[in-house]
Amino acid sequence: MGLSRLFARTPIPDTTEVATTSGPVSVSVRTNARARSYRLSITARGEPVLTLPRTGRWSDAQAFLERNTGWLEARLKKLASPYAIAPGATVPLRGIPHVLVSTDRLRGLVTVTQGADHAELHVPGGPDHMRRRLVDWFKKQAREDLDVACAHHARNLGVDFSGITLRDQSTRWGSCSSTGSLNFNWRLILAPPEVLDYVAAHEVAHILEMNHKPVFWRTVARTFPDYERPKAWLKSNGAALMAL
Numbered sequence: 061m062g063l064s065r066l067f068a069r070t071p072i073p074d075t076t077e078v079a080t081t082s083g084p085v086s087v088s089v090r091t092n093a094r095a096r097s098y099r100l101s102i103t104a105r106g107e108p109v110l111t112l113p114r115t116g117r118w119s120d121a122q123a124f125l126e127r128n129t130g131w132l133e134a135r136l137k138k139l140a141s142p143y144a145i146a147p148g149a150t151v152p153l154r155g156i157p158h159v160l161v162s163t164d165r166l167r168g169l170v171t172v173t174q175g176a177d178h179a180e181l182h183v184p185g186g187p188d189h190m191r192r193r194l195v196d197w198f199k200k201q202a203r204e205d206l207d208v209a210c211a212h213h214a215r216n217l218g219v220d221f222s223g224i225t226l227r228d229q230s231t232r233w234g235s236c237s238s239t240g241s242l243n244f245n246w247r248l249i250l251a252p253p254e255v256l257d258y259v260a261a262h263e264v265a266h267i268l269e270m271n272h273k274p275v276f277w278r279t280v281a282r283t284f285p286d287y288e289r290p291k292a293w294l295k296s297n298g299a300a301l302m303a304l
Contacts (some may be wrong), residue, residue, distance in 0.1 A: 070117070070118040072112060072116075072118050075088055075089060078129050078132065080133040082136075086108070088107060089121070092113065092114070095113040095116075096113055099111040100132060102135050106302075106303045108136070141302075145304070146190065147161065147162040147187050153181065154250075155251055155252030158178070159175070160180075160194070161173075161180050161183065163184045163185075169184070170193060170194060181194065195246070199246045202226060202244065202248055203226055205248075206224055207224065209257045210224060210260045210263075213264040214264050217283050219240075220267075221236075221267060223241050224243075225244070226244055229245045231302075232245065234248075240267050242263045247304060250304070254289070255290040258284055258287050258290035259294070262287070
């Protein structure tokens with residue numbers, strides 16, 4: 061066997077698995093030229109990521125992952141969403157818990173119904189279609205609320221935005237491009253209305269200040285004076301919503 065084959069580096073995969081007491085967990089693998097060491101992290105959606113430095117070896121990365129399996133399992137349990145999209149499950153809509161009910165109707169819209177003890181969301185199409193239909197409906201509701209909120213804050217700050225896009229982002233609630241395009245996570249519709257309103261104000265303020273310096277927060281306060289409370293709520297509760 062030639063020396064080049066003997067010392068050949070093991071290719072770094074895109075994903076790997078690690079055994080935990082709850083079963084195997086899939087971990088995404090990334091190489092980062094700026095990383096100086098191995099790092100294990102979890103996205104806001106609860107997706108484990110193993111990062112290697114550019115010169116890292118896969119055997120060392122595997123050993124690092126094995127050493128940190130206990131930490132990973134504990135973090136995943138802490139970040140697990142209490143919500144699920146399934147018949148009988150409870151999910152929030154504008155901060156209010158709603159029980160999901162699957163109807164036999166093949167067509168129609170999601171409807172909000174007040175039951176004897178709790179609010180309900182009736183989703184047509186049967187259990188197999190519940191997630192797609194409910195998420196599509198959530199996106200429509202989020203778009204309507206964000207259209208109103210962004211227009212309000214744009215008027216207050218004297219700016220224009222070029223458009224609103226809803227995305228299925230895994231780590232961010234919103235963003236603003238240099239051209240004034242606003243992007244939002246559809247899961248904002250799950251949070252209390254003032255939280256969605258705060259994120260709208262936050263991104264509209266970025267049209268004037270593309271940073272998070274004190275002048276930016278003063279800009280947010282001009283259109284949303286009580287922004288600290290919904291900001292804190294999102295920090296405390298956002299991970300559970302993001303993991304849905």
